[in-house]
Amino acid sequence: MKKLSFVTSLLFMAVNAFAQTAPCCHTDAVAEFATLTSREDFRMAHKDPLPYTYQGGIGTAVTFDAPDGTPAHGFLFKASMPSDQYIFVYQEWYGLNDYIKKQSEKLYTDLGGKVNVLAVDLYDQKIATNREDAAKLVQGVSGKRLKAIIQGAIGYAGKSAKIASVGWCFGGGLSLQSGLQEGAQNVGVVMYYGMPEKELTALRTLRAPVLAIFANRDKGITPAIVDExxxxxxxxxxxxxxxxxxxxxxxxxxxxxIFDSVATEDAYGQTVRFLKTVFSH
Structure with missing residues (x-):
């Protein structure tokens, strides 16, 4: 009996240790994306961003608590009237740079200022200005920390918040993972050429529709991955x-x-219509 109790204790400790170190994603799509960044062809497909300085005046930097004890950061466009509707915006692999702030402001404006838009900082205030440094940031980020940041953003929005998410590239995959973490609070997910979740058990927990935008010439998130x-x-x-x-x-x-203005205009139109629809329910 003592031997059985000892074995049971060991099993409990092992399960508990796994739970404490489990990554952000169910099949760790973050790690899968990080593996892509080690491929030279994938890195070279990302041209270094052109210089840009955000000049908007309606957004503000915010800091919020995360469950791992380390504060998290974001950039908030607050609804003009009190609202429990939120859009979480997830950055490309460069970080929460001025382009992401500009895109967040555009979403906020095109939705009539009626929805809170929070650009979530996944890198703890680190920003890359070239693809090599961006790859290092992706490879160095902890899945556990990413989960804590997303949980912190959900807590910041509040228990009554209805949340949609939008993300590109690295953030495209995180937009889907955010939807999974948000549970019943999630009303919709938009992901641009991000790594999809592959585990059926995880996908079955989604509570809202997904709009997924992909590129046929993508050498990382390939058409075969989209088919799957x-x-x-x-x-x-x-x-x-x-x-x-x-x-x-x-x-x-x-x-x-390589910005494609025609494809972007259509995709953005799809995005805005999708968000208006999910928030109208």
Whole structure:
């Protein structure tokens, strides 16, 4: 009996240790994306961002608590009238730079200032200005820390908040993971060329529709990965709308020399209509 108790104790300790060190994602899509960044062809597909300085005046930097004890950061566009509706914006792999602030302000304005828009800082105030440093930031970020930052953002929004998320590239995958963490508070997910979740058990927990935007010439998040995502979401019984564009990874980033204005305009129109719809329910 003592031997059985000892074995049981060991098993409990092992399970508890795993729970404390489990990564952000169910199949760790973050680690999968980080692996992509070690490939030279994937890094080279990301052109270094063009210089830009954000000049808006309605957003403000915010700091909020995270469950791991380390404060997290963001950039908030507060609704003009009190609102429990939030959009979490997730950065490209460069970090929460001025382009992300500009895009967040555009979303805020085009939704009539009726929704709180919070650009979530995934790198704890670190920003890369070139692809090599961006790859290092992705490779160095902790899945446990990412989970804490997202949980902190959810806590900042509040228990009554209805949350949608939008993200690009690295942030595209995190937008989906954010939707998974938000549970019943999530009303929708928009992901631009981000790494999808592959685990059916995780996908079955999604509570809201997903708009997924991909590039047919993407050498990282390939059409085959998109096909698999569509299949998995259908198997999980979830609502997924996929838009594919004949463009390259990062096509919607105006700081990228491969920026595709035509594809971006259409994709952005899809995004705004989707967000207006999910917040109208």
């Amino acid at each position: 995502f569509e299949k998995n979401m259908k198997t999980a019984g979830k609502t997924l709308t996929v838009k594919r564009y004949d463009a390259d990874h990062g096509f919607a980033n105006p700081s990228n020399p």
